[in-house]
Amino acid sequence: xxxxxxxxxxxxxxxxxxxxxxxxxxxxxxxxxxxxxxxxxxxxxxxxxxxxxxxxxxxxxxxxxxxxxxxxxxxxxxxxxxxxxxxxxxxxxxxxxxxxxxxxxxxxxxxxxxxxxxxxxxxxxxxxxxxxxxxxxxxxxxxxxxxxxxxxxxxxxxxxxxxxxxxxxxxxxxxxxxxxxxxxxxxxxxxxxxxxxxxxxxxxxxxxxxxxxxxxxxxxxxxxxxxxxxxxxxxxxxxxxxxxxxxxxxxxxxxxxxxxxxxxxxxxxxxxxxxxxxxxxxxxxxxxxxxxxxxxxxxxxxxxxxxxxxxxxxxxxxxxxxxxxxxxxxxxxxxxxxxxxxxxxxxxxxxxxxxxxxxxxxxxxxxxxxxxxxxxxxxxxxxxxxxxxxxxxxxxxxxxxxxxxxxxxxxxxxxxxxxxxxxxxxxxxxxxxxxxxxxxxxxxxxxxxxxxxxxxxxxxxxxxxxxxxxxxxxxxxxxxxxxxxxxxxxxxxxxxxxxxxxxxxxxxxxxxxxxxxxxxxxxxxxxxxxxxxxxxxxxxxxxxxxxxxxxxxxxxxxxxxxxxxxxxxxxxxxxxxxxxxxxxxxxxxxxxxxxxxxxxxxxxxxxxxxxxxxxxxxxxxxxxxxxxxxxxxxxxxxxxx
Numbered sequence: 001x002x003x004x005x006x007x008x009x010x011x012x013x014x015x016x017x018x019x020x021x022x023x024x025x026x027x028x029x030x031x032x033x034x035x036x037x038x039x040x041x042x043x044x045x046x047x048x049x050x051x052x053x054x055x056x057x058x059x060x061x062x063x064x065x066x067x068x069x070x071x072x073x074x075x076x077x078x079x080x081x082x083x084x085x086x087x088x089x090x091x092x093x094x095x096x097x098x099x100x101x102x103x104x105x106x107x108x109x110x111x112x113x114x115x116x117x118x119x120x121x122x123x124x125x126x127x128x129x130x131x132x133x134x135x136x137x138x139x140x141x142x143x144x145x146x147x148x149x150x151x152x153x154x155x156x157x158x159x160x161x162x163x164x165x166x167x168x169x170x171x172x173x174x175x176x177x178x179x180x181x182x183x184x185x186x187x188x189x190x191x192x193x194x195x196x197x198x199x200x201x202x203x204x205x206x207x208x209x210x211x212x213x214x215x216x217x218x219x220x221x222x223x224x225x226x227x228x229x230x231x232x233x234x235x236x237x238x239x240x241x242x243x244x245x246x247x248x249x250x251x252x253x254x255x256x257x258x259x260x261x262x263x264x265x266x267x268x269x270x271x272x273x274x275x276x277x278x279x280x281x282x283x284x285x286x287x288x289x290x291x292x293x294x295x296x297x298x299x300x301x302x303x304x305x306x307x308x309x310x311x312x313x314x315x316x317x318x319x320x321x322x323x324x325x326x327x328x329x330x331x332x333x334x335x336x337x338x339x340x341x342x343x344x345x346x347x348x349x350x351x352x353x354x355x356x357x358x359x360x361x362x363x364x365x366x367x368x369x370x371x372x373x374x375x376x377x378x379x380x381x382x383x384x385x386x387x388x389x390x391x392x393x394x395x396x397x398x399x400x401x402x403x404x405x406x407x408x409x410x411x412x413x414x415x416x417x418x419x420x421x422x423x424x425x426x427x428x429x430x431x432x433x434x435x436x437x438x439x440x441x442x443x444x445x446x447x448x449x450x451x452x453x454x455x456x457x458x459x460x461x462x463x464x465x466x467x468x469x470x471x472x473x474x475x476x477x478x479x480x481x482x483x484x485x486x487x488x489x490x491x492x493x494x495x496x497x498x499x500x501x502x503x504x505x506x507x508x509x510x511x512x513x514x515x516x517x518x519x520x521x522x523x524x525x526x527x528x529x530x531x532x533x534x535x536x537x538x539x540x541x542x543x544x545x546x547x548x549x550x551x552x553x554x555x556x557x558x559x560x561x562x563x564x565x566x567x568x569x570x571x572x573x574x575x576x577x578x579x580x581x582x583x584x585x586x587x588x589x590x591x592x593x594x595x596x597x598x599x600x601x602x603x604x605x606x607x608x609x610x611x612x613x614x615x616x617x618x619x620x621x622x623x624x625x626x627x628x629x630x631x632x633x634x635x636x637x638x639x640x641x
Contacts, residue, residue: 175225212253219247220268293352301333341394418480471498496535502528507570529571540602
């Protein structure tokens, strides 16, 4: 008999008692036993298919070797080279598959992934970073292993057939406070005072159950806050899934009524999927954001006239309520825009909302008092200004996606315009970074154990991190600049500095427990590490080939071995730290370690030759220079996107 579903998911010991095991009975949640033999059978079938594919490949390679047979020694040499190439190809596939897996966490299914997702950069790095023979012979799982990254999780309809009981009032208030001090800062689409009033009624008036949206929002806030707090190893709290299941029992009623509350319900679902590790591909974040985007257009939230009409139709007695309702609608719309940018960039897919179709203004800080009444912020701190600043960053990133990583209707003659667009976007990004100082972010006491004091959205380092992440997206290889020289002056140095700073900031936020432990962060950290490997690896390979005639295309100085080890270890530690809080294996950490081993081998070889007094660079002959500037096969792969 297997462990119950809850103990299996939490990887805790289950006494397998019936009708409820000890841990579930102690937590006061439903205890369900799910038949997992079907999932094991599917995995076995995938392994069998993979084995047949490998056997067919082996027979094909053997036939090719036999057809070119000559002396025995030559045959053995050819066989060794073929085996080595096969292992190198598998190493390359590992890197690309890892980026694909981390990106497709948004979409739930692995279909089209564009260059912005990082697959573009992954193919370049994997094509050039050749692992050592010992690394190439490491044990690898089947290509179908991605589906087994997450343990089998039952659908919501089978996970629990009973609504979980309400938590204690003190726990509910703490979770609501945690939500408004962290998640609500980035996505302020709920009216704080109204939500807290619903919290009071939940424990004072049982009639709350008659209000579908109030009941749904109450459960989802508990689920979102619990999922976030659980990442900090607070094991005493119940499962976030229990709250989410309780809330979704009212989802059909909310969606049937439609209106702004239906849109808020979708936004709550998106928030939950960004923080929780459940893999439910039937309701993927990609599709939920798409539905929310179309609902915005359906409600007219993209037109400023909609908000003016709503204000003029209310009487003077209800003017305050009308203002609040308009602010709720306005913030809902811009939250959808921000989420659309995040998911589209992570997957490298086209945006659902284009700004040329939008005429609505961003929220104004003058409404802070009425919208966020009851918060304990300092007078100089504006939550609205914080939200607007984040939205502007998402808009800039969306522009980077459209200008540089969109391959539709693009020709090689567009390289000049793409370079001009990149320069303009770099200026916009620098201006955004300069305006961060105007946010008056409060000083954070790292010894404060409260979640509100640890919100990354209140940390100045988080905004610096956003800046460097955008720089990486702006300057890393893209289809728009595939016809331009890959050795543009200063580009490699910019990628190196941005990747190094991003890794340093991620490590700092991780140590101070202010990092967001989400799959989006996991993808971003992996891309920062991949960019670092790309920059350092290209630099040392050019040095080794003595192709440093154009020094502007390389790094300004040679990174030391200690520096590379320190940066690589910091990135690896963050990858492990985030993976441990999810139901995923540490495969991204293993892939990154193999890449850094190959990068370190190049660096050690170069520094060893330098210490021995051997020449490390020389002027190029014209034919050598032109050969180095040619497009590599991996660059050509990027052009396809």
